[in-house]
Amino acid sequence: MSKATIIPFGPQHPVLPEPLHLDLVVEDETVVEAIPQIGFVHRGLEKLVETRDYNQFIYVAERICGICAFGHSLGYAETVEALMGVEVPKRAEYLRVIWHEISRIHSHLLWLGLAADAFGFESLFMHCWRLRERVLDIFEKTTGGRVILSVVSVGGVNRDIDSTQMDEILHILDGIEDDYRQIMQVMLTDASVKNRTVGVGHISYEDAVSLCMVGPFARASNVAYDVRMFGHGGYGELSDFRPLCATEGDCYARVKVRCEEVLQSIAIVKEMAAKIPAGDIAVPVKGSPAAGAESANILEQPRGECYYYARGNGTKYLDRMRMRTPTSQNLAGMVSVLEGCDLADVNMIILTIDPCISCTER
Amino acid sequence: MFTSEFMPLALENVASEAAQRKSDGWRFVQLLAVADNTGSGDRDNAVDLVYSYMKDGRLENLVVKNVAVGEDEAKVDTVPSITDQYLSAFVFENEAHDLFGVHIANIAIDFAGHFYQVPVREPMTIISPEQKEAHERAAKMAAAKAAKEKAAAAGKTSGADAENAAKPAPKSDADIEAKLAGLPPEKAAKIRAAMEAKAAKEKAAQKGEAGNE
Numbered sequence: 001m002s003k004a005t006i007i008p009f010g011p012q013h014p015v016l017p018e019p020l021h022l023d024l025v026v027e028d029e030t031v032v033e034a035i036p037q038i039g040f041v042h043r044g045l046e047k048l049v050e051t052r053d054y055n056q057f058i059y060v061a062e063r064i065c066g067i068c069a070f071g072h073s074l075g076y077a078e079t080v081e082a083l084m085g086v087e088v089p090k091r092a093e094y095l096r097v098i099w100h101e102i103s104r105i106h107s108h109l110l111w112l113g114l115a116a117d118a119f120g121f122e123s124l125f126m127h128c129w130r131l132r133e134r135v136l137d138i139f140e141k142t143t144g145g146r147v148i149l150s151v152v153s154v155g156g157v158n159r160d161i162d163s164t165q166m167d168e169i170l171h172i173l174d175g176i177e178d179d180y181r182q183i184m185q186v187m188l189t190d191a192s193v194k195n196r197t198v199g200v201g202h203i204s205y206e207d208a209v210s211l212c213m214v215g216p217f218a219r220a221s222n223v224a225y226d227v228r229m230f231g232h233g234g235y236g237e238l239s240d241f242r243p244l245c246a247t248e249g250d251c252y253a254r255v256k257v258r259c260e261e262v263l264q265s266i267a268i269v270k271e272m273a274a275k276i277p278a279g280d281i282a283v284p285v286k287g288s289p290a291a292g293a294e295s296a297n298i299l300e301q302p303r304g305e306c307y308y309y310a311r312g313n314g315t316k317y318l319d320r321m322r323m324r325t326p327t328s329q330n331l332a333g334m335v336s337v338l339e340g341c342d343l344a345d346v347n348m349i350i351l352t353i354d355p356c357i358s359c360t361e362r
Numbered sequence: 363m364f365t366s367e368f369m370p371l372a373l374e375n376v377a378s379e380a381a382q383r384k385s386d387g388w389r390f391v392q393l394l395a396v397a398d399n400t401g402s403g404d405r406d407n408a409v410d411l412v413y414s415y416m417k418d419g420r421l422e423n424l425v426v427k428n429v430a431v432g433e434d435e436a437k438v439d440t441v442p443s444i445t446d447q448y449l450s451a452f453v454f455e456n457e458a459h460d461l462f463g464v465h466i467a468n469i470a471i472d473f474a475g476h477f478y479q480v481p482v483r484e485p486m487t488i489i490s491p492e493q494k495e496a497h498e499r500a501a502k503m504a505a506a507k508a509a510k511e512k513a514a515a516a517g518k519t520s521g522a523d524a525e526n527a528a529k530p531a532p533k534s535d536a537d538i539e540a541k542l543a544g545l546p547p548e549k550a551a552k553i554r555a556a557m558e559a560k561a562a563k564e565k566a567a568q569k570g571e572a573g574n575e
Contacts, residue, residue, distance in 0.1 A: 035471070039460075039478040050490050082366075212390045212450045225389075230364040230419055291500060296366045296414065296423050298391075307392050307414065309423075314500035324392035324454070332450035335471075360453075361478070 002027040007343070011040050015118045015347040018357040022350075026343055034338035034346075036331055042361040049321040054080050054289065055154055057321065064323065065359040066147050067110060068301045070103040072323065073152040075299040078233065079308040080154050080318075082295040086285050088233070092156035094276040097234035098169075099143075099151065101265040101272075105176075106135045107302035108258045108265075111354050112187060115255060118351050119196040127183050131176050138169050156282025166273050173266050180266075184259045197251035201349035203337045204249055213333040215304020215326045216261065217353050219245045220253035227300035238271060251345075254352040288316045301326055303354050325359040364419040371413065371424035373439060379413070379424065380444035388415040388422075390444070393454035395462040397487045398428065407432045407487070409462050411441065431463040431487065438465045445470035461486040499543055506540030 004027050011019035019040040025033040048060050062073035074096055081088060088096075113128030136146040142161050143149040151159050161169070187193055203213075208221035218225060226243035228235045235241065244260045246253035289312025297308045304326030313319040334353050341349055371379060380390070391414035398408045411426040430439045443466050445452045456477035458464040463484035482488070538557075542550040 037473075039476070039480075042478045042480060044480075044485060047486060047490075050496075209389075210449075212448060227364070232363060236363065291504070294368055294423075294425075296368070296412075296421060298364065298416075298421060305391075309394055309412065311396055313497060314504065315496040317496045320394075320396045322392075322394045322396075324394070328453045329392070329450055331453050336449070 045362045053316040071301040075308045079297040083289045089280040091279045093234035104302045155285040200251045202250045211333040216257045221249035251352040327355045327360045366421040377442040380447040384447040388417045390448035395458045443469045502543035
């Protein structure tokens with residue numbers, strides 16, 4: 001009979017820059033239990049809402065995470081707008097969708113590069129990040145920032161994208177798309193990728209539903225849930241949107257879903273750029289949220305559904321701002337999928353969940 | 363479009379509601395705690411809990427009001443864990459315990475207060491001076507507004523003639539106090555000092571005029 005041994009994983013680990021610790025209980029080479037531990041980088045950002053007014057807090061919200069920076073500022077702004085009954089101009093909604101989808105391309109390309117690095121495909125990692133640089137160039141040209149964009153404000157956006165810039169974005173995206181299709185083909189067909197991902201870390205549809213998983217992690221197990229399908233904000237203007245799912249439920253399916261979502265995001269940006277109406281990009285917002293007023297909002301971040309909650313107190317400061325990030329919702333699924341896997345596959349499984357611990361702890 | 367609603371939930375129904383929602387196919391979205399710093403509740407140290415569930419584009423936020431928290435075990439409310447129904451809630455239940463001091467019984471993966479490495483206990487229940495000041499200011503503004511409305515209503519019923527009503531009424535002390543209550547204390551102090559200086563100047567001028575006569 002084999003003896004159970006506890007192997008610590010993280011919080012410092014070569015495959016995962018995020019401070020996640022796991023106590024892996026292993027018997028021979030098989031993980032029988034995984035006990036997660038986070039809490040190493042809790043920064044108390046939600047508490048800051050008491051000392052920054054509702055306009056200033058946008059800059060705090062987008063610093064929760066460098067990869068979902070735009071998404072957090074957007075989710076926060078939409079929540080405060082719902083709290084105060086603010087209607088955002090149509091053009092601003094389109095611009096928000098364009099930047100949000102470009103952020104998703106940036107996030108997925110970054111993740112695909114990290115995944116390639118994890119299974120030792122260095123050149124693929126370099127190519128993914130090379131394309132990501134071109135996406136960051138779009139941000140720099142349109143907002144002035146590469147990671148923290150600071151373009152969202154309560155009531156709209158701070159900057160417009162004129163027709164020349166829009167043409168340039170489309171031109172860059174066309175170039176990215178051509179290169180990306182080649183990378184995607186390698187990612188989905190190369191034997192060295194498949195050897196590490198096919199059949200690894202399988203989670204069934206029933207378990208994914210039962211564990212309330214979200215994002216590409218859930219969609220890879222055929223859970224057709226994506227907040228964008230509700231058509232909130234500018235997404236309501238899309239001619240068609242369907243969540244991209246896979247049925248396999250393994251690491252390969254999670255790679256595949258993210259690969260296809262990059263092309264979906266490029267198509268969304270193109271459609272929005274073609275249909276964007278002229279008009280104002282923001283409305284002036286005056287006053288303060290009423291005392292005791294509450295609002296809740298959800299947004300599809302690159303890693304999955306993110307939940308936002310705000311409560312006003314009659315002043316320009318909020319009583320509470322809450323962000324429930326996709327990773328915190330997926331931790332239960334991660335613990336579940338690690339049980340029974342090979343020790344050598346742990347890093348690959350954790351990576352395909354794309355955990356963001358800084359987001360989770362805030 | 364998805365819809366978002368808030369509805370009340372009694373503390374004793376937390377577990378049964380979770381079981382019912384699970385069997386009806388609802389997805390558990392999140393659990394959050396909000397410190398009740400407004401003093402509106404009937405307990406000194408209490409939080410509200412918000413359980414969110416989603417199904418078919420309906421986001422329902424169930425609010426459990428006034429849950430007693432703190433270190434005194436005799437006075438706190440014990441909240442049942444819903445991790446037997448929704449395992450994903452373990453993250454939020456541990457967070458509510460570590461940051462707000464909510465006592466939650468039988469969490470499936472219980473970190474017993476070591477989920478977050480925070481330097482102070484229950485940091486989210488500490489009322490910052492800024493927040494306290496904001497609450498006091500909001501309360502003063504609300505009281506001044508109510509007094510003004512009451513005075514306006516009384517003036518209307520007394521039958522003030524239209525000519526007088528058309529004239530801009532001189533600012534009463536209550537109006538000025540209401541405006542000052544909404545300003546930061548340093549600014550309000552400066553304005554008060556300026557007003558006192560102006561009053562003193564006017565008084566001195568009146569004295570001078572009387573002397574000349």
